[in-house]
Amino acid sequence: MNDVRTKICGLTRPQDVAAAAAAGANYLGFNFFPKSPRYLDIPSAGQLALDVPPGIAKVVLVVNPDNALLDAITGGMPLDMIQLHGQESPERVTEIKARYGLPVIKVLGVADAEDLPPLEAYGRVADQLLVDAKPPKNAELPGGNGLTFDWRLIAGRRWPVPWMLAGGLTPDNVGDAIAMTGATQVDVASGVESAPGIKDAEKMAAFVRAANAPRNVPPKLR
Numbered sequence: 001m002n003d004v005r006t007k008i009c010g011l012t013r014p015q016d017v018a019a020a021a022a023a024g025a026n027y028l029g030f031n032f033f034p035k036s037p038r039y040l041d042i043p044s045a046g047q048l049a050l051d052v053p054p055g056i057a058k059v060v061l062v063v064n065p066d067n068a069l070l071d072a073i074t075g076g077m078p079l080d081m082i083q084l085h086g087q088e089s090p091e092r093v094t095e096i097k098a099r100y101g102l103p104v105i106k107v108l109g110v111a112d113a114e115d116l117p118p119l120e121a122y123g124r125v126a127d128q129l130l131v132d133a134k135p136p137k138n139a140e141l142p143g144g145n146g147l148t149f150d151w152r153l154i155a156g157r158r159w160p161v162p163w164m165l166a167g168g169l170t171p172d173n174v175g176d177a178i179a180m181t182g183a184t185q186v187d188v189a190s191g192v193e194s195a196p197g198i199k200d201a202e203k204m205a206a207f208v209r210a211a212n213a214p215r216n217v218p219p220k221l222r
């Protein structure tokens with residue numbers, strides 16, 4: 001249905017899962033970072049995952065996870081993909097893919113041009129890349145801070161695997177972000193909430209609509 005695929009991350013309530021699915025999201029994210037307002041324990045995430053309709057990918061977001069945590073998550077709930085949102089090395093990405101047999105999305109933070117070369121290296125080992133804003137030095141959270149980065153840095157960039165754009169996206173700016181970068185997948189957490197961890201059904205629907213609204217993308221970005 002959608003040209004631009006959307007991921008809504010950090011769902012914490014059954015009604016939010018239902019609204020995100022109704023909005024047409026392609027991926028739903030469940031957050032296992034304890035300091036996040038979107039954090040879920042495994043039984044709660046497992047319960048929500050059961051409500052996800054077939055055809056929508058269930059993504060678990062983890063930050064520098066050890067095998068014990070990943071064993072517990074993969075053994076405790078249905079899931080389709082693992083999102084690595086920490087400083088996991090390319091070797092660790094490879095290890096996690098092999099151990100769990102699940103596709104891995106590796107997140108890289110971008111603030112300036114120096115942050116771009118690692119995307120090439122991770123693009124050789126991860127199944128997908130997620131290009132997010134680099135968190136500020138003293139940030140509590142490695143993501144979900146509602147911060148954008150200079151999208152011109154990645155305009156027209158391509159990597160060996162599919163990639164998503166994230167970082168401060170909202171229903172109001174996602175169209176510009178797509179037009180500027182040529183992204184065909186976008187991810188949002190805080191930009192579709194009424195309060196931290198509480199998703200807003202209207203904002204989620206508006207986000208998916210805006211991501212798929214007709215727009216002029218310069219030919220070189222298509």
Ligand SMILES: O=C(O)c1ccccc1N[C@@H]1O[C@H](COP(=O)(O)O)[C@@H](O)[C@H]1O
Pocket residue numbers: 009010029031033036037038061063085130132141142143144145146147166167168169187188189190191
């Ligand atoms: O959302 C969180 O709380 C979070 C915590 C720890 C790591 C990542 C987190 N969220 C991810 O961050 C990006 C961007 O979020 P936002 O749209 O800027 O709020 C997104 O990938 C979330 O998946």
